Amino acid sequence: MKMMKQKYSVIVLFLLILASGATSFQSYQSTRSLVTRDMERALALTLKEQQSNVISADTIQLFNNNLLLEQLKGKAELAVDTRQQDFRCYAKCSAGTVFSLSDQRPASILWAAAMLWGFYCFYRRRKDVSSAFQPVCCYGGLGLSEADGRFYDAEGNRVNLTPMQQQLMEMFFRVPSHRLTKTEICEALWPKKEDASETLYTLIRRLKSVVEQHSDLKIEVDRGRAYELKIK
Template identity: 60%
Template sequence: MKQKYAVVILLALILASGLTSFKSFRATERVVAEDMACALTKALDQQHSDVISSDTIRVFNSYLKLDELRGNAVLAVTTRQDGLRCEPKCAAATIFAMSDQRPASVLWTMALLWAFFCFWHYRKQVSLVAFGGLAYAEAEGRFYDAKGQQVKLTPMQQQLMEMFFRSESHQLSKTEICEALWPKKDDANDTLYTLIRRLKPIIEAHSDLKIESDRGRAYELKVK
């Protein structure tokens, strides 16, 4: 999967979780406001007065239908153009705690898991072994030049280049190459020569490397 698509999916999950959380909060906020308004109306009707006292608060709490509001909802006096007015208040943290955040939590968890997966996946992909202007992406099994363009190789050329890159000295004996690439062939010298002859111009065109022969006994990948 391309990196931009992974980012789009991650952003979509984050946005969906945020919207789901906000929607649940707003729905709970409306329910809380209705419950508090109803409880306040009943409390004021019972005491036949707009004056707030400790009894008003006690009666107000007794009329609350939501158990979570009792002890958390408060009565406040606000100044209006027509005088003082009593209004119920509740902290946003309390409303958030009362709201159903399970769907949002699931989406947040999915977003985090996706983020960790993408981080692991793309970190693994960018694990490169570079030498002489040529880079080998082990996770992909591909070679790239200095411009980031993939170097097209045949399966045999690919295998041989992987052997060169995995060798600490970047040197391989003819016997070592033949046994690895043509294990069932008694004499693969001519085949190896042809493979090297066709591989050389490709490597030299895409990097600062060249393949040199060591007295016909070994081949070495060297920087020009």
């Protein structure tokens, strides 16, 4: 369930970021079209009024006066295209100018929402990790979590156990003496098996290395009749 919630949280964060980017790009594109139309209209009107393709200080002044967008005046540029036989005057505007003229408030709101959601997810993740390690009991540097029923080492790292190893470790932890007889273990783990001795020996052998690697504990054998979880 927690993994599913985390998955949905990431999806929501991704959608917010995507919506912010799409809204910003859409606003930029619409503003660029508006700016282009205004510059082309102002340039055509300017060239018509001065009846010349020569750019001078008067041309620039007249061009600025013909612009309808007040924010564009003084920011648009006039240039001459010399790649053709006849010089052609054209207006242009930098991407930065277009972006500054575009309405980025909706995109900023979405981006702020994405940032807040990201911080919230990070906070919840840390809180979940912290709350996950609420040990029922600790013994020898190993703790059994009340929240998820998993074992964690002294640093809060989860100890990976097989389902059978998990069951046996829980049995050891829930007994005050941390001692279990062979009969108790076999009846709890393999109730329908007549002789589970070999299976138990294999389980204990593999569990020993895991326990000793992640804690200060060891499993002692009492002549094959009982097993005890002890501090080294």
